[in-house]
Amino acid sequence: MFRFFYLCLLRLHPRTFRQRFAEEMVAIFDETTGKRSQGLLLADALVSLGRQWVLRRGSRRRAFAGGVTERSYNEPVFHTFESFRPHRGILTAGAVLSLVFFGAITFTIGRGGRPAELLIGARHPRRSVLPVQRSSIQPADPTTDVKIRDPVDPWRKFAAFYFNVILALRALDADEDLVISALEIANAAASLKRLDRDQDGRLTPEECGHYLGEFGADAEMDAHFAKLTGLAFMRLNPVLAALDVDGSGEVSAGEINGSSAALKHLDKNADRSLTINEVVPERVQNQIRRR
Amino acid sequence: MKTDYYRFLPLAPATLHILLALAGEDLHGYGIMLEVSRQSEGRYRLGPGTLYDNLQRLLDQGMVQEVTRRPGEEDSRRRYYRLSSMGRGVLSGEIARLEGVIRDARLCLETAKPRRS
Numbered sequence: 001m002f003r004f005f006y007l008c009l010l011r012l013h014p015r016t017f018r019q020r021f022a023e024e025m026v027a028i029f030d031e032t033t034g035k036r037s038q039g040l041l042l043a044d045a046l047v048s049l050g051r052q053w054v055l056r057r058g059s060r061r062r063a064f065a066g067g068v069t070e071r072s073y074n075e076p077v078f079h080t081f082e083s084f085r086p087h088r089g090i091l092t093a094g095a096v097l098s099l100v101f102f103g104a105i106t107f108t109i110g111r112g113g114r115p116a117e118l119l120i121g122a123r124h125p126r127r128s129v130l131p132v133q134r135s136s137i138q139p140a141d142p143t144t145d146v147k148i149r150d151p152v153d154p155w156r157k158f159a160a161f162y163f164n165v166i167l168a169l170r171a172l173d174a175d176e177d178l179v180i181s182a183l184e185i186a187n188a189a190a191s192l193k194r195l196d197r198d199q200d201g202r203l204t205p206e207e208c209g210h211y212l213g214e215f216g217a218d219a220e221m222d223a224h225f226a227k228l229t230g231l232a233f234m235r236l237n238p239v240l241a242a243l244d245v246d247g248s249g250e251v252s253a254g255e256i257n258g259s260s261a262a263l264k265h266l267d268k269n270a271d272r273s274l275t276i277n278e279v280v281p282e283r284v285q286n287q288i289r290r291r
Numbered sequence: 292m293k294t295d296y297y298r299f300l301p302l303a304p305a306t307l308h309i310l311l312a313l314a315g316e317d318l319h320g321y322g323i324m325l326e327v328s329r330q331s332e333g334r335y336r337l338g339p340g341t342l343y344d345n346l347q348r349l350l351d352q353g354m355v356q357e358v359t360r361r362p363g364e365e366d367s368r369r370r371y372y373r374l375s376s377m378g379r380g381v382l383s384g385e386i387a388r389l390e391g392v393i394r395d396a397r398l399c400l401e402t403a404k405p406r407r408s
Contacts, residue, residue, distance in 0.1 A: 021343040024320045027368040028339045031321055041339065048340025056344070 002038040003029060009045040014052050158288055159276040167209035168240055169279060171195050172263075180263070180274040188259040192243070192251065203251040205230030208240055239279050242266050296377070296384040299352070305345050308335060310354065310374060310382040317358055319369040320346070346372065354378030 006029050010022045029041055159178040163169045171191045172180050184191070195207050204210075210233040212226065231249040234240045242262045243251045255262070266278050277285065302310070312318060312326035323346075324337050349355040355378055358371045374382070 017343070017347065020347065021320075021339075023368040024370055025339045025343060027366050028321045028324070044338030044340045048338070048344060051340070051344060 002035070002042060006038075006042055006045055009042065009049055012049055014056070017052050017056075155276045155288070159280075162276070162280055165209055166237060166239070167195060167207065168192065168203070168237075168243070169209075172239070178276060180279070182272040185260050185263045185272075185274070188263055189257050192256050192259055201253040201256075203243075203256065205233045205240075205249060208234065208251070210234075236281055237279075238266055238281060239263065239274070296380045299354075299381045300385055300388055302381070302385045303345075304335070305337060305341055306349065307382075307385060308337065309342065309345055309349065310378055310385075313355060313372060313374040314379070314382060317371045317373045319371050321369070323372070349378065352377075354381055 003026075007026065010018060010025055013022065025045070029038065032038055032041060156178065163173055163176075163178055169180070171194060172184055172188055174184050174187070174191060175181070180188075192203060195203055197207060210230050212229065227249065234244050234249050235247070240251070241247075242265055243255055243259055245255050245258070245262060246252075251259075263274065266274055268278055269275075308327045308330065309323055311330060312323045315326075318326060320339065320342055324339070324342060327335060327337050346355060350357065350372075354375055356373045356375045358373045
């Protein structure tokens with residue numbers, strides 16, 4: 001075993017030294033008996049290895065360069081100034097490592113721009129998600145409905161704009177997730193009453209988000225035209241149309257109180273909530289899709 | 292042309308012992324180690340690493356020469372080394388230098404007065 005390690009250490013010596021003296025060094029090792037002596041030879045080879053690579057590099061290079069002169073060994077090695085060129089294999093390995101490192105950094109930066117999408121909770125409610133059965137742990141149904149927004153939904157940008165413009169939708173969407181949830185539908189009456197700025201118990205098209213711009217400030221504007229545009233506004237939006245049950249162009253106090261039931265009729269997919277495709281007019285949806 | 296031996300002086304202890312070992316006869320590496328140990332009465336032991344590092348330098352400087360293998364040598368891996376005339380000159384110079392050092396040291400010790408405490 002010692003001999004194997006000794007051969008390994010000799011193998012690590014510089015080639016010139018190895019070719020010149022390795023055989024003799026092995027012969028000396030073979031002459032030596034006793035583990036202590038062989039251990040000392042191992043230590044000696046280790047020291048020699050460091051000496052040859054660290055202290056004798058300059059001398060070896062001079063020997064390769066153009067014959068060894070007597071003067072070369074009188075100069076301390078740290079006085080040599082030579083143009084050192086790394087081995088071609090080392091340069092190749094360095095280039096490959098650099099490419100790998102650059103690729104890894106680029107990949108990491110590319111992936112780092114978007115936060116990880118995590119799903120919290122279970123898609124399908126189970127009685128218990130814990131794999132242990134203990135008396136202290138009572139099985140229970142999940143009471144929290146966690147919804148993850150779809151990060152690639154092309155409608156999201158439009159939905160944000162639409163919910164912002166239609167004041168009734170903004171009031172209904174209390175948590176501003178662009179979805180009118182079952183809880184928000186249940187609280188629809190209270191949310192809508194907050195839109196009644198003049199406290200007359202009913203919601204006009206203007207209070208629901210109808211806005212005529214500079215025409216609205218024109219006192220000479222035909223009142224009939226204003227009413228027609230308001231009526232069209234209320235009928236165009238599915239949510240407002242559902243709230244205005246009698247089609248009067250206004251949401252009366254009675255219609256406000258019955259708003260929860262009216263909104264439930266818009267839930268086409270029966271998921272107990274109103275999503276963007278259920279609150280935006282179909283004509284507008286088609287225009288968006290064509291773009 | 293006269294060789295300037297003094298530029299190699301002073302010699303390192305390992306170098307001096309190797310040259311001294313080779314002064315008597317041609318020796319292989321292991322023989323040099325044994326001879327150094329014998330000359331120093333076991334107080335100075337050379338490892339193969341140190342030995343061949345010095346031998347490499349001495350060979351390159353021309354103080355030691357490698358000689359052909361002796362007939363009948365059992366181990367073909369062994370190489371024999373011989374002290375060259377230059378090596379002998381350097382060794383002589385080193386011995387003369389050491390003699391001077393010893394002479395001066397004795398002189399200093401003889402003339403030195405004991406200090407009063």
